[in-house]
Amino acid sequence: MHQNIRIHPSKKSGRAPLGLLVSIFLVAACLHTLPVAHAQETNTSDTPVQQQDNVQKMLFLLSKQITQLQSRLKDLNDMPATPSMNKKREDLLTQIDGLHRNFESLATQLSTDQLFEGDPKKSDWSQKLESLIMPLLEATSDLTEKPRKIENLKTRIELLGTQLRNYEDGRKNIESLLATARQERKSLNEQEEQFLSRLENLKGKYNPELIRLKLQEARRTLKKELANSEPFIDTATRSIKNFFKHRGMNLLISVSIFVAIWYILIKLRLYIVGEKSLLSFEPWMQKVLMTAYTGLVLVLCVISSLVSLYLLNDWLLLSIVILFLLAVAWASRQFIPRLFQEMRLALNLGTVKETERLIWKGVPWHVESIGLQAALTNPALEGGSVLLPVGELVGQHSRPEVESEPWFPTDVGDWAILADGTYGRVRHQTMEQVVLELKGGTELFYTTTDFLSKTPKNISRGFRYDIVFGLDYETQPRVCDEIPELFDKGLRQHLQNRFQDGSPDFTHLEITFDEAASSSLNLRIVVHVHGRCAEFYDEIKREIQTALVRICNEQQLRIPFTQLTVSLPDSLKQQLGTTSPRKDEPPPRV
Secondary structure, three states: OOOOOOOOOOOOOOOOHHHHHHHHHHHHHHHHHHHHHHHOOHOOOOOHHHHHHHHHHHHHHHHHHHHHHHHHHHHOOOOOOOHHHHHHHHHHHHHHHHHEEEEEEEHHHHOOHHHOOOOOOOHHHHHHHHHHHHHHHHHOOOOOOHHHHHHHHHHHHHHHHHHHHHHHHHHHHHHHHHHHHHHHHOOOOOOHHHHHHHHHHHHHOOOOOHHHHHHHHHHHHHHHHHHHOOOOOHHHHHHHHHHHHHHHHHHHHHHHHHHHHHHHHHHHHHHHHHOOOOOOHHHHHHHHHHHHHHHHHHHHHHHHHHHHHHOOHHHHHHHHHHHHHHHHHHOOOHHHHHHHHHHHHHOOOOOOOOOOHHHHHEEEEEEEEOOOOOEOOOOOOOOOOOEEHHHHOOOOEEEEOOOOOOOOOOOOEEEEEEEOEEEEEEEEOOEEEEEEEEEOOEEEEEHHHHHHOOOOOOOOOEEEEEEEEEOOOHHOOOOOOOOHHHHHHHHHHHOHOOOOOOOOOOOEEEEEEEEEEEOOOOEEEEEOOOOHHHHHHHHHHHHHHHHHHHHHHOOOOOOOOOOOOOOOOOHHHHHHHOOOOOOOOOOOOO
């Protein structure tokens, strides 16, 4: 038989707080180590009887501490109410509540999380949001009433099952403690009677019969609901019909008010700030006023619809509209800076202005107009007009147009030469692609930006040949004056069909001495050709070359080849000098 523990409170009031703090610290330390000891029961050396005796000692110590704190609280209640006394009372009540929780947890061998589970407190903003959407939740509750009820019953059954197991375990531990305490204590003092009384109260509190009855009732209700469940489609159809039956008229009235006010005020805009206004405004100012007027009309229409729902006392539709407006405002918070830039463009106050030139996707465009959409045109392109969202122009820049400035290097039907030497006629040119038709019918397809990157030369508006033609050094005395005149006369004679009076193909001919090269004396022949001959660009070039060779043949002029000068040592020169070439062999050329 274990010795009963008797702890007497100190008679001196000055020592009571110190002893109380020490006792609470010891109890907390014991409670902290209790779950570990309970979980590793098989690994400890204490027998079940010793463990039961330790639990009783701690419970008895807790009971005495509760009694002492209650006695102190009673003394404080008899004292005058002052701020300091009230603070002490609150501290004592907090300590007593904590000791009660520890007593119950230790007696039932259950954690405090299993015993004291409460609903989480809702914050103020969540309560306000709930009150706002409550009409919407109530109106749509019929649609999900059946599945929600079934789900709630399943959750309740699971919670009641867990609670029943906890109550059974707790009651079993309390009965074991009571049986042990009654066997060990034949005569009881006042504190021991309070200890046993608290255990008896806990035993009554952890009666599992009531929980078992609730669990059986929840299971019966779930079985009944599953047997009488209605198809989801029928429930949804019925709820939608009821919604439009009771709310349809209010919705129709609200929408009608919105549309009527919008129509009337937008019609009046033409006479207030529009083209028929009595007052004259600058174009940019008129755009600003029309945009501001439209925004005010929209706000007025929304407010009128909300007021109509308020007067009709339809809180459901009012909540839906308010939630929709809040959702739009929340979703638009990141687009407000960009929206401000788009508004500046729409008001013709941004970096892109109407009637100016804009480079968009590498192609020049004329800014026709800017509003909610931007109208761009390019007269040189097939289908050269496009409507863009005004947001596409954010970050772009325009400039004033220059008179007679071309909008594209070529027109449809023009002949062009690209930087890589490709030569053909433009079959199609749009904002997406350019089709170039080569001679023979072959078609090449370029994206418009790739075509522009190849720096096309448009020869349909006229072109020139710049030809360098070399003569032998034997013509050196005549190459500056006589030879150019000779070639000028010869070209005009051999290509006389290109120099006809009226509208000749060759509009300019110039032949001059160019330079003294390493192996030849070079002439520069410059010929300007009319654009109608662009189709025969290669053929005319060959005609000119043919005529130049014929002139050389007629005038006995030698066309040199590339020569190389080699320096030889004196010994090798002597050997070469002693060897005479054969008469039938041509002289060596180096």
